[in-house]
Amino acid sequence: MTHRIDLEPAGTTLLTILAGVRDEHLDRPTPYHDRTVGELLQHLVTVTRVLRATAEKDFGPLTEVNLHVNDWPGLEDGWRAAIEEQVPQLVQAWREESAWGGTTRGGGLEGPAETAGRITLDELVLHGWDLARATGQDYPIDSIDPEVFAASLEFLEAVEHDEVPEGQPAAGADDDVSVFNRMVALSGRDPQWSPS
Structure with missing residues (x-):
């Protein structure tokens, strides 16, 4: 049975953190590689x-874009307005029941739509955390239902990942902070990362 997840809390949190990003932050490193x-x-x-195209099953040039290219492009003008407009559209697209059923395409790959939905959740949460850490903001984990983190953690535990560094939260830890930190660690990030 398909398990739909409401992405709005993760999207809203990302936009709240985005509002705290200033020009002097743009050259700072992030926890993401x-x-x-x-x-x-x-x-x-x-x-x-x-x-969003993946959710709408709009199979065209967008769903063929490689999201993991080695050389990421530099920041283009209009980025803030684009993200502020596109995140709510993305959330709305994944609210449709049809988005979660069958198969879809994204990043040039075809697979279960439910998996793509969980990847979308991880993109919103983890990159929100990346931005928060890089810009000296707190990631408000209490603004998102713990079940969302649990769903993300379950997904990350099911896919291949690098070995979690020694000293990271144990898989059995069940308080919200530990579940969130375990999720961050399974994504290949250091939950204790901070700008040098």
């Missing part, structure tokens, strides 16, 4: 468009 804040923002411009 040391990409800069600017590179990550441009990635969000692209990924929100791609994953």
Whole structure:
């Protein structure tokens, strides 16, 4: 049975963090493979468009875009307005029951639509956390239902990932902070990361 997830809390949290991003932050590193804040923002411009097309099953050039290219483009003008407009559109697209059924395409790959929905959730949550850490903001985990984090953690545990570094939260930990930190660790990030 398909398990739909409401992406609005994760999207709203991302936009709240985005409001705190200033020009002087753009060259800072992030927890995501040391990409800069600017590179990550441009990635969000692209990924929100791609994953909306994935939800709508609008199979065209957007769903063929490689989201994991080695050389990420620099930040383009209009990035803030684009993300502010596209995140609510992305959330709405994934509210449709049809988005979660059958198969779809994204990043040039075809697979279960429910998997794509969970990937979309991870993109919103984890990149929101990346931006928060890189810009000195707190990620408000209490603004999102713990079941959302549990769903993301379940998904990350089911896919291949690098070994979690020693000292990271144990899989059995069940308080909200530990579940969230476990999710961050399984994504290949250090939950204790901070800008140097």
